[in-house]
Amino acid sequence: MTRFLVRRLGLLALVVWGVVTATFILVHATPGDPARATLGDKASESAVQALRAEWGLDQPLGVQYWHFLMDLVGGNLGTSFQYRSPIVSLLAERLPTTLLLMLMAVTFAVVISLPLATWVAVRGRGGADIGVRIFGAVVQGTPAFLTGTLLVIIFGLKLRWFPVGGYGSTTAEHLYSLVLPALTIALGIVPMLLNSLRASLTDALQSDFVAFGHSKGLRPATVLAAYAIRNGSISGVTILGIQAGALAGGALVVEKVFAIPGMGSLMLAGILGRDFPVVQATTLVFAGIVVVVYLVTDLSYALLDPRARLA
Amino acid sequence: MSVVSGRQPLLKVEGLCVDVSIQGRDYAALKDVSFTVQRAEAHGLVGESGSGKSLALRSLMGLLPSNARVSGGSAFFNGTDLFANNGRNFRKVRGTGISMVFQEPAVALNPIARVGTQITDGIAQRKGWSRKQAREYAIHMMGLVGIPSPELRVDAYPFQLSGGMRQRVMIAASVACEPELILCDEPTTALDVTVQAQVLALFDGLRAELNAGILYVTHDLAVVSELCSSISVLYAGRLVESGSAAEVLGNPREDYTRALLAATPSIDEPGQRLRSIPGTTPALRDRPADYSFAMRIADHAPDSHSILEEH
Numbered sequence: 001m002t003r004f005l006v007r008r009l010g011l012l013a014l015v016v017w018g019v020v021t022a023t024f025i026l027v028h029a030t031p032g033d034p035a036r037a038t039l040g041d042k043a044s045e046s047a048v049q050a051l052r053a054e055w056g057l058d059q060p061l062g063v064q065y066w067h068f069l070m071d072l073v074g075g076n077l078g079t080s081f082q083y084r085s086p087i088v089s090l091l092a093e094r095l096p097t098t099l100l101l102m103l104m105a106v107t108f109a110v111v112i113s114l115p116l117a118t119w120v121a122v123r124g125r126g127g128a129d130i131g132v133r134i135f136g137a138v139v140q141g142t143p144a145f146l147t148g149t150l151l152v153i154i155f156g157l158k159l160r161w162f163p164v165g166g167y168g169s170t171t172a173e174h175l176y177s178l179v180l181p182a183l184t185i186a187l188g189i190v191p192m193l194l195n196s197l198r199a200s201l202t203d204a205l206q207s208d209f210v211a212f213g214h215s216k217g218l219r220p221a222t223v224l225a226a227y228a229i230r231n232g233s234i235s236g237v238t239i240l241g242i243q244a245g246a247l248a249g250g251a252l253v254v255e256k257v258f259a260i261p262g263m264g265s266l267m268l269a270g271i272l273g274r275d276f277p278v279v280q281a282t283t284l285v286f287a288g289i290v291v292v293v294y295l296v297t298d299l300s301y302a303l304l305d306p307r308a309r310l311a
Numbered sequence: 312m313s314v315v316s317g318r319q320p321l322l323k324v325e326g327l328c329v330d331v332s333i334q335g336r337d338y339a340a341l342k343d344v345s346f347t348v349q350r351a352e353a354h355g356l357v358g359e360s361g362s363g364k365s366l367a368l369r370s371l372m373g374l375l376p377s378n379a380r381v382s383g384g385s386a387f388f389n390g391t392d393l394f395a396n397n398g399r400n401f402r403k404v405r406g407t408g409i410s411m412v413f414q415e416p417a418v419a420l421n422p423i424a425r426v427g428t429q430i431t432d433g434i435a436q437r438k439g440w441s442r443k444q445a446r447e448y449a450i451h452m453m454g455l456v457g458i459p460s461p462e463l464r465v466d467a468y469p470f471q472l473s474g475g476m477r478q479r480v481m482i483a484a485s486v487a488c489e490p491e492l493i494l495c496d497e498p499t500t501a502l503d504v505t506v507q508a509q510v511l512a513l514f515d516g517l518r519a520e521l522n523a524g525i526l527y528v529t530h531d532l533a534v535v536s537e538l539c540s541s542i543s544v545l546y547a548g549r550l551v552e553s554g555s556a557a558e559v560l561g562n563p564r565e566d567y568t569r570a571l572l573a574a575t576p577s578i579d580e581p582g583q584r585l586r587s588i589p590g591t592t593p594a595l596r597d598r599p600a601d602y603s604f605a606m607r608i609a610d611h612a613p614d615s616h617s618i619l620e621e622h
Contacts, residue, residue, distance in 0.1 A: 124377055208419035211374045215413075216433030216484060217406025226432070227421050305423055306468040 008298070012291050019287040020072065020280060024065055027276045033057075034081050034274040055081065068280070077284075078277035082269070087281045090266060095285065097167065098255070098262035100174065102247050102289070104182035106240060109189040113236070117197035118229060121205055132194065140191035144250050148184040148257040155180060165259040181258040185250035189243045196239045201232035234304050241297030244290045252286075319390055321492055321524040322348040322371070328383035329366050329375065331595055338595040340366055340379065344550050346543040348492065353518055353525040355535035355556065357571070358545035361592035364528045365414075367545070368494050371526070372411050373401030388492065406433045410485035411494040415501045416477035420469040426477075427453070427465035430484045437488070452483040456513055475506035482510070486517055493517070495527045499534060511538050532575045536560055544568050547592050547602045567604040 035051040036043070052058050056067065071078060077087040120132045139147075156164035162180045167173070204210060205228050213223035255264035263282055270278030301308040329341040341363045348354045358364045369375050371386055371393060386393045388408060393400050413419035421429055427449035435445040446465060453461030456479040469477055478498060485493055495514070499507040515538060518525050527539055535542055536556060543553040544567065552565045563569045570588045590607050592598075599606075 206376065208413050208415070209421045211369075211372075212411070212413055212419045212429075212481075212484075213421065213432075214374055215372055215405055215411040217402070217404075217488070218433055218436055222432075222436065226424070231421070231423060307422065307470050 008295055012295065015291050016284065016287060020069075020284050021065075023280050023283040024068060027279050028061060028064075030274070032274045034276055037274040038081055072284075077281040080270075080278050081275045082273045082278070083275075087277055090278070091263070091281065091285060094261060094263050094266050097174070097260060098251050098264060099289075101178050101182055101185070101251055101255070101260065101262060104175075104178050105185035105189070105247060105250065108182055108186035109193055109240070110236070112186065112190050113193040113197055114229075114233065117194050117201055118224070120198050121201035121228075121232070122224070124202075132198070136191040136194050139187050142187075144184055144188050144253050145257055147187050148181070148254055151180050151184055152258075165257075167260055177258075178260070181254045181260055184254050184257070185247060188246055188250050189240070192243065193236055193239045196235045197233065200235040201228060204228040204232035207231075230304075234301070237297060237300055237304065241294055244293035244297075247293075248286045248290055320347040320387075321350045321352075321389065322526065323387045324367075324371070324384070325386075326384035327367060327370065327386065328381070329363065329370050329379055330382040331366075331379045333378070333596050336596070337382075339382075339548060339600060340595055341370075341548045343384070344543075344545065344548075345384075346550070346553060348524040348526050350491070350524055351518055351522045352541065353514070353527055353539040355539035355542040356526060356528045356545060357530065357532065357535055357542055359530055359571075359588075359592055361547070361594065362545040363548040364545050365496055368411070368496050368526065368528050371494060372405065372409060373398050374411075406437070406490065407488045408490060409492045409494060410488065410490040412478075412481055412485045412496065412498040414497045416469070416481040417474065417501065419481060420477060422469055424468070425466050426469060426472065426480045429469075430480060430487055433484070434487045448487070449483075452487055453480070456480075456483045456486075457509065458483075475502055475510070478502060478506075478510055479513070482513060482517075486521065486523075489521055490523060491521075492524045492526065495525060495529075497529050497531075500529075500531070507534070514538060530571075532560065532571060544571070546604050547598060549603075551604065565604075566608070570604075 033048070033052075035048045035055065035057065039048055039051060049058070056064060059067075068078070075088075077091070079085065080087055080090060083090060116132055120129050123129065142150075152164045155161045163177050164180075166177055168177050209231070210223055210227050213227040214220070218226075251262065252264035252267060254260070255262045256268055259265070263285060266278060267282035267286070269275070270282060324347070325345045327341055327344040328339060330337045331340045332338075344363075344367060346354065346356070356364045356367060366375065366379060370379075370381050371388075373393070375381070381394050384394070388404060391400055391404075393404065420426070424432075427446055430449045430452050431440070431445040434440070434448070440448070449465050450461045453465060458464055458476055458479050464472065464476070469480070472480065478501070481498070493514075498514075499510050502510060511534060514525060514527075517523060525538070527535070529535060539556050541554065542556050542559045544551050544559065544565070546567045552559055552563065552568050559568060560572065563572060574588050592607070593602070
């Protein structure tokens, strides 16, 4: 177990290095000068040059890369060009919002998929099965920005159940404002999760160990929970892990649609404003989230399935 | 089960018919099958693959696969018809009245639950036992079925035990509630011969100790002659012969029984080529409704010669 963790953490460091390097190359290859973007078209050339020198953009790319890496190792993510404040404090403000959004999205996805999948698996082939398949196909074919807009129109504008955007100021308001955005992201994951759970629960229900559970005279609800669902839901964990990237990408789009002040909107503002340090730092954090989700997925197998503990 | 009269058989199956639906069409998998099992008696239900013997067993537990259903007949257990009352009678007898030992413990034990839990979850739920009480009883039961150092194995998972140990766990689970009737679905086919002998001895002991009836499904006549006092022979969903074990095995009246006996390898005739019954029982959808063994022999006339002549 310890060796497994050490190896995985080493791999994590490698992935993070790859991501920051790729991001560094990409942002510097993008046309547009951060100093010019900050000062505007009317600023004098000498003022722009002075700002470039202040930010170290006049140095050779290799030197800039070296400084960037060394700062990173020291835990210094740099200073935002636009906001003129340390990026660490920007992240401290924004990261919890995005993490909460993603957590709510995963919760919604599970809360929608697991009961639906169980219901369909228990009912077997028939109307319910076809209905759920069609629902899955339709949702899967709808992009997040459209799902989000539709949810805003229905639940925000028509029914007025939830705010159409913004984040509020108290924790309760935060949670309330995140319902529609989280639902939008969740619907992106639901079809795949639902399909996989439906298949594995159907298998589990037809298995001998479920028949064995019944043969002992256990309550049907106990057999369903302890025998069928516990076995059948392991595949769902795999799907949630695989969808970590989709989750992060979803957060990016959805925060923009709903004006949520999280990591996604910070990253987009950074890209538009040629704010190199912000883009680099947010990319790094998103990559980190995905890698950590993968790690947690692998660890949770061991929790759910004793056979995985030996591997 | 208070209305037990002394003379009443433990299980009386009469005219049992089971239909299996394949692609929307119903096929008769069991036709008019009748047999009885007495207290403290082991009854062998013998037949090849496709004879319907496992379906017969599962129908008595209310655990038929979703595409099969009982289409006629009755099964009186202690005077109560199991098929009446819309299947609700099964729930009353499972575990305490009738229990089942499955063919392959590797797939019939819940892969992600500890074996101790699987032995006692039925009785613990019924009696409202604590975890500790259940664990102690599991250790006791594991000792009873001959699992060495049960206190070390009670917390193991099925995959950590050998095939023989797993089958013993399955047997311990099936007798945990001291049932009156134990249904056995070829429980020794997945085991090697020495372990097979031990498991048979175990069944024989349980039969005597619990005064329980055993319905033993198998294709193996050697096993039947060792354990069972009476036999029913099934071919292609029909009963071809039944009677006491000595009678049927010693003086078979039907060609099919003779062929089955001839196909049993004998240790007394070393160097003999293994003899087999020509052909196989055709799949349900490929055989006429009145399919009989004579028709199979007619289909395979040239090569069938030897086996019937030699007896």
